[in-house]
Amino acid sequence: MIANLQAHYGFTCMPFTASVPASSLFASAAHKEAVARLRWLISARGLGVLTGEVGAGKTGKAPCFYTADLIPQVEAALAAEADERNRNVILAIDESHMLTGDQLEAVRMITNHNLDSGSPLTVLLIGQPTLRRRLRVGDMAALDQRVQLRCVIPSPAVTAAEADGYLRAHLAHAGRSDTLFSDDAVRVIHSCARGMPRAINRLATTALLAACTAGKTIADESSARTAIAEDAAAATD
Numbered sequence: 001m002i003a004n005l006q007a008h009y010g011f012t013c014m015p016f017t018a019s020v021p022a023s024s025l026f027a028s029a030a031h032k033e034a035v036a037r038l039r040w041l042i043s044a045r046g047l048g049v050l051t052g053e054v055g056a057g058k059t060g061k062a063p064c065f066y067t068a069d070l071i072p073q074v075e076a077a078l079a080a081e082a083d084e085r086n087r088n089v090i091l092a093i094d095e096s097h098m099l100t101g102d103q104l105e106a107v108r109m110i111t112n113h114n115l116d117s118g119s120p121l122t123v124l125l126i127g128q129p130t131l132r133r134r135l136r137v138g139d140m141a142a143l144d145q146r147v148q149l150r151c152v153i154p155s156p157a158v159t160a161a162e163a164d165g166y167l168r169a170h171l172a173h174a175g176r177s178d179t180l181f182s183d184d185a186v187r188v189i190h191s192c193a194r195g196m197p198r199a200i201n202r203l204a205t206t207a208l209l210a211a212c213t214a215g216k217t218i219a220d221e222s223s224a225r226t227a228i229a230e231d232a233a234a235a236t237d
């Protein structure tokens, strides 16, 4: 099925996957703002919290960061990296809404050390919106007070006006820079996915499959509606 799809459209790889390199990500307004604010955080070497709904693009935004397990040695290892190699060290902890109280306490200790020693470490907690509420609870106050940047990826992460550019960025990554979705298909997919990148990706792939099966060269509104119907059927399975 996937091989057929690649051959049918002449893709060099599957277009709507997570493997898009940072340089090929679509620069939506939400994306640009988050990147600018994260750059500021790195220059300020502070503690930041990046939140957004499931599939909004949080992990897509930070592909160049290391994700590390929170182990006691991490602090020493990061400091050595900074001193010996003169690198800007960023500790990005994805899925931070899953961290236990003890683990968040360990993050606090790391930022503590950071402040005291002036070591060039940026700590970024990335997670779903529950992370924000979690940090507001009383016993997290000491950590919450240290947060220098609170960045929320808005919903929709991709606006209706950006949807076409978003799809084209993914298609270009797979080697097609011409039109593969009709305007109606773009509108229908964006609206059903409520502007959330992961949902757009899924519907876009299924719409391309539907168009391929019907022997069409581009995904039109009917291909998009077939994709949405299949998605709805799968959800009730």
Ligand SMILES: Nc1ncnc2c1ncn2[C@@H]1O[C@H](COP(=O)(O)OP(=O)(O)OP(=O)(O)O)[C@@H](O)[C@H]1O
Binding pocket: 016, 017, 018, 019, 020, 024, 025, 026, 027, 028, 031, 052, 053, 054, 055, 056, 057, 058, 059, 060, 061, 127, 128, 169, 197, 198, 201
């Ligand atoms: N700016 C962007 N340009 C291109 N693709 C994007 C962009 N943002 C997100 N995506 C796509 O959306 C998919 C989902 O994004 P991502 O994995 O970052 O979501 P998330 O917010 O981390 O979700 P979760 O909370 O489930 O971890 C990615 O695989 C990527 O293909």
Ligand SMILES: [Mg+2]
Binding pocket: 058, 059, 060, 094, 095
């Ligand atoms: Mg993620």
